[in-house]
Amino acid sequence: MVLAAAIAFLLCLSPHLEASLPQKIQQGWQIFLLGACALQLLAELARGRLLLPASTPFRAWLLLFFSLYLSASLSLLPSAAMTPAGSWALGFLLFPLLARLSGPQRIWTDRALLLSGWGLLAVAFTLKLADQPNWQTATLINPNILAGLTVMLIPLSVERRSWLLTAMLSLLLLKSQSLAAWICLPTAALAAFYPQAGKSRRILWTLLAGAVGLSLLLYSHPSLAHRQFWWRAAWELFQESPLWGTGPGSYPYLFPAVRSRLGGIGLSTPYAHNYPLQVLCELGILFSLLWFSWILRSLTRLAPARRWAVLAALLFGLSDSSLLLPSHHWIFCYLLSGTESPPSSSSLSLRTRTAGILLVLACALSLPAFWKNRTSHPSQDFRSASEHLARHLKMKTPSDLHLALAYQKLATEKNPYRAQSWIELAWLYGRAANPEKARQALRAAQQLDSQHPALRTLRKKQ
Secondary structure, X not given: OHHHHHHHHHHHHHHHHOOOOOHHHHHHHHHXXXXXXXXXXXXXXXXXXXXXXXXXXXXXXXXXXXXXXXXXXXXXXXXXXXXXXXXXXXXXXXXXXXXXXOHHHHHHHHHHHHHHHHHHHHHHHHHHHOOOOOHHHOOOOOHHHHHHHHHHHHHHHHHOOOHHHHHHHHHHHHHOOOHHHHHHHHHHHHHHHHHHOHHHHHHHHHHHHHHHHHHHHHHOOOHHHHHHHHHXXXXXXXXXXXXXXXXXXXXXXXXXXXXXXXXXXXXXXXXXXXXXXXXXXXHHHHHHHHHHHHHHHHHOOEOHHHHHHHHHHHHHOOOOOHHHOHHHHHHHHHHHOOEOOOOEOOEOOHHHHHHHHHHHHHHXXXXXXXXXHHHXXXXXXXXXXXXXXXHHHHHOOHHHHHHHHHHHHHHHHXXXXXXXXXXXXXXXXXXXOOHHHHHHHHHHHHHHOOOOHHHHHHHHHO
């Protein structure tokens, strides 16, 4: 019962707390959950038996963890890898945990997830009454993230026959003005229900025709040009490290390095707006093959409504990356694990058991290093540099200038792919009367973003 309550708490509250809790609290909660899951996993591996859903081979599950560990360990930006790698790992740990829940407990966790949908509606309704702009996003960041969550909740509400929630979520989805969500829901429904449709096939084909019409509208939408550019940037970054990827969560930090090369001056984004492409870019070919083959294998064993939810999320992921958010990823893994087949608990060989224990221990031992990298994130060094520079400009103290320069240099070393960092470093070197170092920093910024507006001003000063 404790396990069911913990999973219900995770599913119900994580979408709402993601945008409101401080980052450190989210990381601490995530590490606590990972630690608890890892201890349970170690105990079962030591006994030689691990309960997994019938569609989940243990070796494939182990390889998935191993490829994630490699991608995070070999990341181009280790300081940005910890939190995304942890959220991926926690989603994968849900598979063996959910296999322990009984039928009534799974119904209970389903209701907890649907309660999250009611929470979205309550907040959106309250914001609407208060005449707040963007009320339809509720507690989430933007309408696309809301749509990414809603396309997973609507099929589950249909499966649990919560028709009022289905209608209200559909209305909220309509207000989000997400054309991609309007397209993917009926298309996924056709793919999920067609074999069992019988006399309802005409309705499903009508829904598909509507989805095709909406696809034509989406194709002519102005945002498509931006998305195509973000996809090209992800492909360019993938070619930098195709096997292991650039590292979990690295895309927004590496994107400025290829933006000017592709001619997208002024465009900025934290995501590639294409889930498979960003997974391929950040985690590489090996992980992508394992993960998407895992999804395809699981789809064949899902009940139609859950298959509808998973397919809708994947189709929506072709134009958005909301599945990379921790809460969306955990809900996706929860729906993906909902097989009709009974769980399997086969004995593990000594070699397999040893490999599993060593992998879990390696991940556990790497957590302090990842946490150290995360707590020394470049953003904290940038903040310290700004504080010392402001004090120097106000008090004219040379020590603050040297400290600002040291913090700026440290932040730039941690993320050398950001042109703005090199430009600020060049400005500080110039103020510290070191023109040679300033010119070197300017050359580095020039290689990353030759069209940056601040470069022209600094060249004149140098």
